[in-house]
Amino acid sequence: MSSGGANLVRFVESVLGISFGDSLSDSVVVIITTSFAALVGLLVLVLKRSSDRSKDIKPLVVPKSLSIKDEEDESEALGGKTKVTIFYGTQTGTAEGFAKALAEEVKARYEKAAVKVFDLHYMRELASFEIIAYVCVLCGLNQDDYAMEDDQYEEKLKKETLALFMVATYGDGEPTDNAARFYKWFTEGNERGIWLQQLSYGVFGLGNRQYEHFNKIAKVLDDLLCEQEFSSLIDIGGKRLVPVGLGDDDQCIEDDFSAWKELLWPELDQLLRDEDDVNAPSTPYTAAIPEYRLVIHDPSIISVEDKFSNLANGNVSFDIHHPCRVNVAVQKELHKAESDRSCIHLEFDITGTRITYETGDHLGVYAENSDETVEEAGKLLDKPLDLLFSIHADNEDGTAIGSSLPPPFPGPCTLHTALACYADLLSPPKKIYLLLVGNYAVRLLCLPWLLMPVNLARQIDSSFYHHRKERSNEYSHWVMASQRSLLEVMAEFPSSKPPLGIFFAAVAPRLQPRYYSISSSPRYTPNRVHVTCALVYGPTPTGRIHKGVCSTWMKDFIYEDELNNFVEQGVISELIVAFSREGPQKEYVQHKMVDRAAEIWTIISQGGYFYVCGDAKGMARDVHRTLHTIVQEQGGLDSSKTESMVKKLQMEGRYLRDVW
Numbered sequence: 029m030s031s032g033g034a035n036l037v038r039f040v041e042s043v044l045g046i047s048f049g050d051s052l053s054d055s056v057v058v059i060i061t062t063s064f065a066a067l068v069g070l071l072v073l074v075l076k077r078s079s080d081r082s083k084d085i086k087p088l089v090v091p092k093s094l095s096i097k098d099e100e101d102e103s104e105a106l107g108g109k110t111k112v113t114i115f116y117g118t119q120t121g122t123a124e125g126f127a128k129a130l131a132e133e134v135k136a137r138y139e140k141a142a143v144k145v146f147d148l149h150y151m152r153e154l155a156s157f158e159i160i161a162y163v164c165v166l167c168g169l170n171q172d173d174y175a176m177e178d179d180q181y182e183e184k185l186k187k188e189t190l191a192l193f194m195v196a197t198y199g200d201g202e203p204t205d206n207a208a209r210f211y212k213w214f215t216e217g218n219e220r221g222i223w224l225q226q227l228s229y230g231v232f233g234l235g236n237r238q239y240e241h242f243n244k245i246a247k248v249l250d251d252l253l254c255e256q257e258f259s260s261l262i263d264i265g266g267k268r269l270v271p272v273g274l275g276d277d278d279q280c281i282e283d284d285f286s287a288w289k290e291l292l293w294p295e296l297d298q299l300l301r302d303e304d305d306v307n308a309p310s311t312p313y314t315a316a317i318p319e320y321r322l323v324i325h326d327p328s329i330i331s332v333e334d335k336f337s338n339l340a341n342g343n344v345s346f347d348i349h350h351p352c353r354v355n356v357a358v359q360k361e362l363h364k365a366e367s368d369r370s371c372i373h374l375e376f377d378i379t380g381t382r383i384t385y386e387t388g389d390h391l392g393v394y395a396e397n398s399d400e401t402v403e404e405a406g407k408l409l410d411k412p413l414d415l416l417f418s419i420h421a422d423n424e425d426g427t428a429i430g431s432s433l434p435p436p437f438p439g440p441c442t443l444h445t446a447l448a449c450y451a452d453l454l455s456p457p458k459k460i461y462l463l464l465v466g467n468y469a470v471r472l473l474c475l476p477w478l479l480m481p482v483n484l485a486r487q488i489d490s491s492f493y494h495h496r497k498e499r500s501n502e503y504s505h506w507v508m509a510s511q512r513s514l515l516e517v518m519a520e521f522p523s524s525k526p527p528l529g530i531f532f533a534a535v536a537p538r539l540q541p542r543y544y545s546i547s548s549s550p551r552y553t554p555n556r557v558h559v560t561c562a563l564v565y566g567p568t569p570t571g572r573i574h575k576g577v578c579s580t581w582m583k584d585f586i587y588e589d590e591l592n593n594f595v596e597q598g599v600i601s602e603l604i605v606a607f608s609r610e611g612p613q614k615e616y617v618q619h620k621m622v623d624r625a626a627e628i629w630t631i632i633s634q635g636g637y638f639y640v641c642g643d644a645k646g647m648a649r650d651v652h653r654t655l656h657t658i659v660q661e662q663g664g665l666d667s668s669k670t671e672s673m674v675k676k677l678q679m680e681g682r683y684l685r686d687v688w
């Protein structure tokens with residue numbers, strides 16, 4: 029074996045906590061080390077500046093011709109319509125969804141409105157390693173890009189007459205990454221004086237009341253815009269259309285958004301409807317259900333994708349939209365065996381990625397749903413997990429299906445991959461998703477009140493409507509307070525099987541990266557990023573055991589496949605239990621062993637070796653006791669013989685091998 033190979037094997041041994049001995053051939057070494065690398069490579073990460081983002085903002089300089097449309101062109105393009113501009117600042121997509129839905133609704137309600145939606149993306153801070161990625165993005169500028177430099181921003185905003193802002197708050201009352209630069213520029217621009225006289229505006233905030241700085245960004249933005257209004261002294265049209273909306277996603281943020289919109293419509297009626305129409309009732313608006321075009325592929329013709337190829341973006345720069353796939357170098361349980369809790373120490377190897385980090389940065393990890401979750405979802409959707417398909421946001425002729433669709437995930441991919449990597453299946457579903465699930469349930473009449481849209485209820489029966497209104501807290505109780513997951517809700521309505529194009533567009537939100545504070549110092553480990561992650565595990569009010577998607581994945585991701593590889597290579601002769609990572613360790617191991625009692629007894633009686641692998645030294649005691657029971661029951665031995673047999677097995681090292 030080469031010395032490099034030997035080192036790698038020692039490294040794998042040290043990570044796994046096992047010894048392969050000295051007799052491994054080079055080919056086995058290669059298999060072991062590459063399988064290790066491949067398995068740990070299923071992780072991706074992005075880095076997100078978390079500390080004072082405003083410190084080192086580096087505006088990009090791009091040719092103006094790329095970013096500013098001629099004024100004449102613009103007014104011509106408006107064709108006599110009134111421009112409505114909707115901005116959004118989002119981290120996980122809710123504000124973006126609201127902005128796009130609002131745009132659709134404004135378009136549907138007001139013929140006179142020319143609506144544009146803008147990501148605040150290009151006002152964001154660019155961390156050093158992100159610059160190249162953004163330069164790439166900027167090359168693809170289109171008409172919908174707003175402004176690239178601060179002075180352009182001012183110029184353009186001055187010309188706005190009607191602007192709506194959907195902005196989320198994060199961290200310690202901070203803006204989202206994509207709004208950070210705009211926010212800094214906007215809040216620090218005292219010297220600008222009165223410059224937004226003609227602006228009528230509305231701000232809807234997305235936040236969570238559990239945080240100290242509830243909706244701070246929306247409040248600050250609204251206050252500053254309001255100062256403009258009052259400082260202008262003369263009334264020349266600019267005004268706050270509605271009080272700032274304070275969306276609270278601890279409750280039902282969609283309800284907050286709807287309530288805010290109800291206040292907005294009468295104001296927009298004044299601005300966007302012709303004088304004759306202002307008093308006429310507006311046509312009720314029914315939002316179209318977003319749906320991707322779905323294409324089913326024949327697996328014998330199309331090769332199944334590398335499910336992570338989209339995540340390794342092939343570039344040398346990374347951001348939240350272009351995460352980097354890296355290996356996990358070390359995974360360690362920090363709790364003692366006796367503890368019924370779990371906390372994982374992980375080290376991501378960023379060698380060769382050109383990623384740098386600073387103390388206080390956050391790391392975003394894209395995890396996968398567990399097989400158990402994916403299988404349950406497949407059953408509820410009544411579709412085979414090996415179904416190979418792709419989703420598309422355009423029609424076959426290339427025309428866009430609708431502006432509110434999030435970009436499709438890459439395909440073709442199997443349903444298993446799509447459910448594992450892209451669907452948030454364990455969070456409480458948004459109310460809008462519930463309505464969609466409801467639409468696809470055959471037993472419509474059995475739907476609880478909460479699934480009935482108020483408008484529909486109003487049309488059916490006014491007394492029903494009032495009842496529905498009285499019970500408007502139902503969603504908060506049945507879904508939010510009970511922490512019902514999307515899968516649980518779907519299980520309550522087994523006949524509800526939305527088509528996959530709708531399921532991925534509107535029912536299951538995209539699985540988001542989970543952020544962790546980096547717990548290492550770049551001075552000491554520039555090529556390793558450490559995180560410490562407590563396992564999220566516990567019963568919900570409905571009795572479901574909630575397993576945090578990312579923490580469970582971090583704890584579990586490597587082992588079973590990895591160990592099975594070792595069995596295949598003959599490193600481990602028999603693998604009986606390769607896990608003790610779920611739930612209270614004791615019960616889980618015992619349960620797994622008892623399940624395979626007959627198999628264990630056959631190996632024992634034939635003098636074979638077998639391994640119970642897990643993550644805890646203390647597991648030995650539980651395994652020992654369980655084995656005792658198995659030997660006694662399967663072998664029909666009396667207790668003294670049982671005891672000596674189990675001791676002998678233990679002495680010979682035939683039954684237990686902890687992995688870490």
Ligand SMILES: Cc1cc2nc3c(=O)[nH]c(=O)nc-3n(C[C@H](O)[C@H](O)[C@H](O)COP(=O)(O)O)c2cc1C
Pocket residue numbers: 117118119120121122123124196197198199200201202204234235236237239240241242243244277281
């Ligand atoms: C890590 C984290 C920090 C947050 N910090 C705040 C906060 O300081 N104030 C607040 O009102 N909401 C806070 N929130 C709630 C988000 O603003 C809320 O979930 C919002 O709906 C997210 O919108 P988005 O999906 O458009 O990013 C936080 C959420 C997360 C996950």
